[in-house]
Amino acid sequence: MHRKILLILLLFVFSDFLYAQCNILHDVFQDGEKVTYTVSYNWGPVWVNAGEVTFSAGQELYKGKDTYHLKASGKTFTSYDLLFKVRDYYDTWVDPVNMQSIDFRRYIYEGGYTLLNTLNFNYSNHSIISNTKTDNNPQRTDTVRLMPCSYDMLAAIYYTRSIDLSSLKPEEKRNVKVYIDDGYYDIAIRAIGKEMVENTDGKKYHCIKFAVKMVQGTIFRGDEDVIVWVTDDANKIPIYIEAKIIVGVIKAYLKDATGVRNPMKALVREKG
DSSP states (O other): OHHHHHHHHHHHHHHHHHHHTTOOOOOSOOTTOEEEEEEEEEETTEEEEEEEEEEEEEEEEETTEEEEEEEEEEEEOGGGHHHHOEEEEEEEEEOTTTOOEEEEEEEEEETTEEEEEEEEEETTTTEEEEEEEETTSOOEEEEEEOOTTEEOHHHHHHHHHHSOGGGOOTTOEEEEEEEETTEEEEEEEEEEEEEEEEOTTSOEEEEEEEEEEOOBTBSBOTTSEEEEEEESSSSOOEEEEEEEETTEEEEEEEEEEESOSSOOTTEEEOOO
């Protein structure tokens, strides 16, 4: 019995040690940053501007704690709604020091399918409480063990921006553990190299190029990588994203970025 108690104590101490190792230097975004993308869809031989995606970050007092409230929304344009209407909303509250998730909320409407998912990350007892409701199905509640250095979907995006991608050698990989809907997934980030990218508005940027292995069973094809080009500067803002999904190919182009934290040193040519 004493050995069991000692083992349990050691596990909790070791778990706390592992959580402490999740700390990352956060210096890529700030309160008030807002980044917007135009999303194009491959309609046979024609590319159609189908919708818009927006990310924003704001400081907020949440449950008595200082947090970053990160938001993301994606929606199809009205002209595209008749083909496949999308209204997706994501919210997460994260610790401003280590980017660890506190609470997460996801609501999606995609072509008639709806899903509401909430996640509560409890670090005192190392657990995640997940509530999921889809269409007319009853709500399902699951409690799972909180793995060290794991994130919700939206927090993982901002965490990835905080990684020193420039230090990764070509083909070198870094895994990010993400809890999605019903389980953990190790999302592999693979460095490709550096490239100059010209955006649709004519601006050119020095970029770091990398691939992200997505989760099979979502709208992404699990056997394909999402390719991302981010600014090769302190902001690490995605400029261009290309992905194969179940029903075709999508591309996202930077439309606007305001409230960025650092000078956009990656920008080498203004429009025109």
